[in-house]
Each structure stands twice: as structure tokens, then as C-alpha cells.
Amino acid sequence: MPGISLDGVFQKLNHLLLEATKARTPFTILQLATVDGAGAPKVRGVVVRQVEDGKLSFITDLRSPKAKEISEQALVALSAYDADKSVQLRIEGSALINADEMRRKEFWDNLRAHTHHLFNSSISPGAELPQPEDTPTMGIQAHSPGSGELYEHFGLVDVTVGRFDWLDLSSYPHQRCQFTRNHDSWKAIWVAP
Ligand SMILES: Cc1cc2nc3c(=O)[nH]c(=O)nc-3n(C[C@H](O)[C@H](O)[C@H](O)COP(=O)(O)O)c2cc1C
Structure with missing residues (x-):
């Protein structure tokens, strides 16, 4: 019986990434290099x-080394491993700190107060820090008029994906494939694991 197609893997991969943005899954935390x-x-x-459309986004403090x-x-590059599915996802791309003020503000407004903090x-x-409990705060209540000061440090980073690399160890032989962006489409190939 034929296994999953390249197209099937691509759909699954995108579905799993999308799910990771809605609930905590093994792909929610990506290791970013x-x-x-x-x-x-x-x-x-x-x-x-x-x-969205081969682009993924994360937030960060604009003052951070990253x-x-x-x-x-x-x-x-980013990577995550789903131990239940025995699948590793690797991503390569180009990251951009968002300068689209409308998008950045809209994103911020949709974050929870806990995240603003x-x-x-x-x-x-x-x-x-002299001691771990010594982090000086700006003393601002989220959603208060002063929360604009918190927003100053808010960074929204968009990564345009250039390549996905999928490694499935759940069956033998292991299966690995890559999806490389080629203008508006993706070149899909199986590769040796
Ligand atoms: C579960 C988890 C989730 C995290 N999520 C983020 C995040 O979305 N954005 C971020 O900037 N840092 C996040 N961090 C903290 C970073 O891993 C890192 O420690 C911090 O941002 C400083 O990184 P830098 O010194 O490389 O800039 C997270 C850490 C953990 C353990």
C-alpha cells in the first residue's frame, strides 16, 4: 500500500503548525537559531x-539580543520535535522585525494582559541582575493608559519560510522530505533520512 504523498506531508505539516498557534502542542515552542x-x-x-502563507510569526522584546x-x-533556522508522532520539523527562512505599524498594533491588541506584562x-x-527577584519594572498595569510604554518594546517578527524539512521516525525505513520555496510554489522532494 502506498504511503503518504509529498502533498499529504505538506498539508499535514501546515496543519500541525497552524494547530500549534491555537493550542499548546509539541510544535508551539520552536527552537530559533x-x-x-x-x-x-x-x-x-x-x-x-x-x-500564514509560508510565513510564521513570533513576538519578542525589541531590546533582546535575538x-x-x-x-x-x-x-x-527553527526546529521542533513531536515525540508522540516521532516527527522532527526543521525550518529555514528569513526573519524580519515587523515595521508595519498597523499590523504590529493589531497583534498587540489581540494579546492577553498577561503577555503584555x-x-x-x-x-x-x-x-x-544582583538577585533574580530584582527585575526592575516600569510599574505599568496592562491595558492602563501607560501600557503604551510596554508596547514600545514589543517586537513582532515574521519569518518567511524558504525550506521545511520533515523527518518522520515513526516507521521503518524513516521518511524525510523537503519543501523548498520556488517563487510562488514549493519544490517537494524525498531525501535520504
Ligand atoms: C516555553 C518558552 C517560550 C518562550 N517564548 C518566547 C517567545 O515567544 N519570544 C521570546 O522572545 N522569548 C521567548 N522565550 C524566552 C527565550 O527562549 C529566551 O530565553 C529569551 O527571549 C532571551 O533570548 P535572547 O537572549 O536570545 O534574545 C521562551 C522561553 C520558553 C522556555
């Missing part, structure tokens, strides 16, 4: 917030 100014790799988890890294080198620190992510 960037490189710093010295060419050193950096990796950390981010929450995928939106998936924001600087992205603005200096747009090429990024993640931007309430008056110092940059990664700045040294």
Missing part, C-alpha cells in the same frame, strides 16, 4: 503565534 555579530550560533525557544541578531543577519521590565533581556 540565529547568529550573533561574531558568527556564533544562538538558540532559544519562541512561541509560534501565527502561520532582535539585534535578526536585524543584522536575517537568515534564521512580559514587556514590563525596564531593562533589557539578558541584563545582569
